[in-house]
Amino acid sequence: MCIRRRDMSHHSRFLLSAFAVVWMCIPALPAMAHDGPHGPDILIEVERATVSDMQVDLRLTLTGLGGPLVLRGVHASGASGHLRTPVSISFAEDVGVDAVLSFASDPPEVFTLMLDFGTAGISEITVIPDNKLH
Structure with missing residues (x-):
């Protein structure tokens, strides 16, 4: 029976040590999972994307998931974008x-x-235009 207690104690120490190592690594996991730059905390939904000649008219709905943000501009590869004013x-x-x-x-x-949010970063979304009106 003494041997069994010793084995159980050794087993308990092993489990406790393994748990401690895992617990100490948990705060580092999010840091390792998020290498590289990231955009601001925002949800973007494309409500409308209509093509007319060489333009795409967009209607987006933005939902803030973090602190206040200011949308400063929009652009795409091969295109220039136009916003009337910055959007908070x-x-x-x-x-x-x-x-x-x-x-x-x-x-x-x-x-x-x-979508350019200045110092908060850039968010991206894939757009598939609705139709072409030529």
């Missing part, structure tokens, strides 16, 4: 944004829209 988004606030992208030729059927 607060935590848990839904904001509708209208923007226009002007392409040098026909817009692609699928493209990545980049």
